[in-house]
Amino acid sequence: QVQLVxxxxxxxxxxxxxxxxxxxxxxxxxRNAMGWFRQAPGKERQFVAGxxxxxxxxxxxxxxxxxxxxxxxxxxxxxxxxMNSLKPEDTAxxxxxxxxxxxxxxxxxxxNYDYWGQGTQVTVSS
Numbered sequence: 001q002v003q004l005v006x007x008x009x010x011x012x013x014x015x016x017x018x019x020x021x022x023x024x025x026x027x028x029x030x031r032n033a034m035g036w037f038r039q040a041p042g043k044e045r046q047f048v049a050g051x052x053x054x055x056x057x058x059x060x061x062x063x064x065x066x067x068x069x070x071x072x073x074x075x076x077x078x079x080x081x082x083m084n085s086l087k088p089e090d091t092a093x094x095x096x097x098x099x100x101x102x103x104x105x106x107x108x109x110x111x112n113y114d115y116w117g118q119g120t121q122v123t124v125s126s
Contacts, residue, residue: 002026002115004096009120016086016124022079022096022117029053030074031102035113036081038092038122045095049081050106057105064090086124093119 008020020036035050049060049070058070069082079096097113107113 002098004098004115004117006094006096006117006120009094009122011123011125012086014086014088014124014126017082017084018086018122020081020083020094020096020120020122022081024077024079024098024115028074028077029098030077033099033103033106033112034072034079035097035106035108036070036079036094037097037110037113038090038094039119040092043092045110047108047110048094050108051079052104052106053102059106059108083122086122088124088126091122091124093121095119 003025005023012018031053036048037045038048039045047061051058051070055072067085071080096117098115099112100114
């Protein structure tokens with residue numbers, strides 16, 4: 001059974017930092033694209049950052065470029081999102097996703113992801 005478990009969310013003041021982790025179990029994803037999405041209350045789930053299986057290709061939403069960094073440790077089957085200079089508008093539930101098929105790049109669209117974690121809440125106070 002495949003499981004993705006996010007951790008690292010919490011309450012932080014504007015300008016602060018958080019590091020999210022997503023631990024995968026049940027299979028390895030070293031050749032699979034993975035990504036982070038977020039969903040604020042009343043809004044759709046939106047792409048935040050994506051990464052290829054080998055970590056060589058990454059992409060970000062314009063709203064987080066220069067502030068967030070996605071990375072992965074395939075030996076630990078774990079995905080990360082380092083979030084710096086956080087803003088109140090970053091407040092959301094953050095989800096990690098993994099694609100079932102191997103891919104040399106990363107995906108920005110929800111339908112390309114087959115597995116999802118339960119989400120972790122990030123709240124940024126002003």
